Amino acid sequence: MIAKNFTTLEPGIGYRIFKPFLQQKYGAAYAKHLIVTGTHGSNLEKLAQAEGYAFLTFPTDTGSRFSAFSNVGLFPMAVAGIDITTLVHGAMQMRTALQTDITINNPAFQYATLRNFLLHHGKNIEVLAHFEPQLDYFGRWWTQLFAESEGKQCSGLFPVALTYSEDLHSVGQYIQQGQRQLLETMVIIDQPQTDLTIQLSGVNDDLDYLNGLGLWQINKIAEDATITAHQESGVPIIKLHLAELDVTSIGSLFYFFEYAVFISATLAQINPFDQPGVEAYKQLMFAGLGK
Secondary structure, eight states: OOOSOTTSHHHHHHHHHHHHHHHHHHGGGGGGGOEEEEOTTSHHHHHHHHHTOEEEEOOTTSOGGGOTTSHHHHHHHHHTTOOHHHHHHHHHHHHHHHHHOOSTTOHHHHHHHHHHHHHTTTOOEEEEEESOGGGHHHHHHHHHHHHHHHOOTTOSOEEEEEETTGGGGTTHHHHHHSOSOEEEEEEEEEEOSOOOBOOOOOOSSSOGGGTTOBHHHHHHHHHHHHHHHHHHTTOOEEEEEEEEOSHHHHHHHHHHHHHHHHHHHHHTTOOTTOOGGGHHHHHHHHHHHTO
16 A cells, blocks of 8 residues: 555555455465555554554655655665666666766756746646656646646746657647647657558558558657647747666656756755645635534
8 A cells, every 4th residue: 555644645545445345365374465565653663563564664755756765665666577776776776877977968958947937938738748658647746746847937948758650630620720838848759769650552442551660660750740730830849858768767756856856946046845735625625524
């Protein structure tokens, strides 16, 4: 169970729903099947001690959105089969690169500076886009990272993560011809992990021109076409290149954005480590629930 404490409603509800099912399936031994994360001294730790759950400490000085390299981030990834040693190695490589070069050539400085420049020149939405479905949930993390870190003082870019080409069929029209209020950050993968060649021909579907092409090649052509079309329509595009999509690169990307959001928020004179605005709806919700 992943939580910082039980003041967040969703994990608490999940626990109350799933505990009876675990008890029904495993009986008294159900506790051996639960691993809990939480802050030291919290009600969650007390619950784990009372019930006999394994407990991993959530660092008290780290917000949830910055916790990718803590117990609460690394443990679930390890369970999912990800080599977390390699992931952390990728992050350390990025950390060394960013902290070694403190000039304008530093990519995190460039990204943060461009975002703030465009914010002050009429842009109020940032789209993080990519042509790689495996980055879909990474995009959700990025959205929270920037929304909670910078969305304060009636300022900050509104972050939206999109997966192309799927989302081009829903919001591509707006990006192309809607209000000129957004910038687009493209995460570009330079080398394929795998490829699949289209070999079927003779089908009456007017798609024989695709025969012999690989899905990677088709995807890159679509990516290049999208970038060109959006640029020509007046959308500023920031390109972030990954050599390939592997665990090392994902570790690097996690660290890059965590570092960049700190710089970006600092440039805007915003504290990136709090999120006081989320308490407004929670207070009303808890009152409605009778807390």
